[in-house]
Amino acid sequence: MSERGRFISLEGGEGVGKSTQVKALADALRQRGLDVLVTREPGGSEGAERIRELLLTGSQERWGARAEALLFAAARADHVEKAIEPALKSGKWVISDRFVDSSLAYQGGAGGLGIEAVRAINAFGIDENFPDCTLILTLEEGGERARARDLNGSDRIGGRSDDYHRKVEAAFHIIAAEDPDRVKLVDASGAADAVTLRILEAIKELLQ
Ligand code: TYD
Numbered sequence: 001m002s003e004r005g006r007f008i009s010l011e012g013g014e015g016v017g018k019s020t021q022v023k024a025l026a027d028a029l030r031q032r033g034l035d036v037l038v039t040r041e042p043g044g045s046e047g048a049e050r051i052r053e054l055l056l057t058g059s060q061e062r063w064g065a066r067a068e069a070l071l072f073a074a075a076r077a078d079h080v081e082k083a084i085e086p087a088l089k090s091g092k093w094v095i096s097d098r099f100v101d102s103s104l105a106y107q108g109g110a111g112g113l114g115i116e117a118v119r120a121i122n123a124f125g126i127d128e129n130f131p132d133c134t135l136i137l138t139l140e141e142g143g144e145r146a147r148a149r150d151l152n153g154s155d156r157i158g159g160r161s162d163d164y165h166r167k168v169e170a171a172f173h174i175i176a177a178e179d180p181d182r183v184k185l186v187d188a189s190g191a192a193d194a195v196t197l198r199i200l201e202a203i204k205e206l207l208q
Contacts (some may be wrong), residue, residue, distance in 0.1 A: 002013045002091030003089060003091055004089060004091065005035075005087060005088045005089075005090070005091050005092045005093045005094060006088075006093050006094075006132045006133075006191045006206050007041035007088060007094045007096070007101035007129065007131045007132050007133075007135075008025070008086065008093070008094070008095050008096070008131060008132065008133050008134070008203060008206070009092075009095075009098065009100075009101065009112040009134045009135070009138065010022055010025070010095065010097055010098070010102055010132040010134075010189065010199075011095045011098060011099070011101045011102055011105070011134060011135065011136045011137070011172065012094070012136055012138065012139075012172070013138075013139075013159050013164065013165055013168050013169050013172070016137040016138065016139050016193065017137065017188055017195065018097055018098075018189045019097060020181055020192050021100065021137065021188075021195055021199060022038060022040075022097045022191070022198060023038070023195075024192065024196040024199075025095055025199055025200075026038045028196065029093055029095075032207070034092075034093045034159070035081070035091065035092045035093065036092065036093045036094075037067050037084075037087040037093070037094045037095070038095050038097070039079070039083055039084065039094065039095070039096050039097070040096060040097035040098060040170070041072075041075065041076060041079060041096060041097065041098040041099055041102065042055055042056070042072060042075045042076075042098075043075070043079070044079040044083050044084070044096065045078050045079045045081075045082035045083045046082070047060060047075070047078040047082070048075035048076070048078045048079040048082075051071055051072075051074060051078075052060065052075065053108055054071060054076070055071055055072065055157070055194075056070065056155045056156050056157065057155070057156060058156060059156075060156065060160075062156070065094070065107065065111045065112060065113055066113065068107060068111065069103060069108075069111065069113055069117075069118055069121060070121060072102075072103045072107060073103065073118075073121050073122045073124075074125070076099070076100065076103070076122060076125050077125025077126070077150075078127065080125060080126055080127070080129050084096070084129055084165035085129050088129065096131070098151055099131055099134070100119075100122050100126060100130075100131075101134055101136070101172070101175055103118050103122055104118050104119060104122075104171065104175055104176060105168045105169075105171035105172045106157060106168055106171075106177060108140020108165045108171060109167050109168060109172075109174065110160075110167035110168045110171060111127075111164075113176065115171060115174065119186070123186055128196070130182070132182070132206060133180065133182060133184070133202070133203050133206055134177070134182055134183045134184070134188065135183075135184055135186050135199055135203070136176055136183060136184070136185050137186050137188035137195070138173075138185050138186065138187060138188055139188050139189055140189070144150065151194065155157050172185075174184070184202040186198050186199055186202055
């Protein structure tokens with residue numbers, strides 16, 4: 001039986017360059033000879049991609065805060081069961097572009113449900129498969145939203161108010177402070193290569 005792989009999630013508000021860093025981190029791990037699965041949320045499995053459509057399209061009123069949080073949690077449970085857990089069991093390293101901390105920050109912190117309530121509804125679906133390390137990419141206020149307006153302005157969640165997105169950012173800082181062993185803040189300013197080096201530094205204990 002192969003040794004269980006490691007699970008890393010990348011998080012952050014809109015427009016922090018997360019996707020670029022997910023690819024760069026996967027390349028860096030593959031160069032070290034590791035077998036890597038890159039995945040994303042909401043999505044990452046057939047069922048979860050279907051739920052993604054329901055979550056990111058349509059009017060704001062399509063889902064209330066609780067239904068929205070439960071749909072993210074349901075998508076995540078399927079993603080874990082069908083993609084993440086099998087990969088970890090087979091010894092792969094998993095890098096997920098967003099995971100549970102997005103729900104804690106968006107639905108919990110900004111959506112008004114509270115971080116603890118959202119953690120509780122997600123625990124059932126995640127079971128033992130919590131990330132070994134979570135990296136939250138941060139940019140100083142303003143820069144992030146300016147970039148995001150071009151990128152994500154039109155989806156159901158990316159298009160929410162600046163006030164909502166400020167609360168997301170604040171919640172990410174709270175999450176990092178509450179769980180410093182698992183969650184690290186990474187400065188996402190400057191050249192992409194420099195950010196990748198900061199990420200590799202933040203996960204160096206996993207790589208030993
Ligand atoms: P996506 O297009 O994947 O955006 P990004 O490039 O910012 O990752 O859209 C995902 C959106 O869903 C994004 O606005 C964050 C939001 N989201 C939540 O609100 N809760 C969650 O649990 C997850 C995973 C994402």
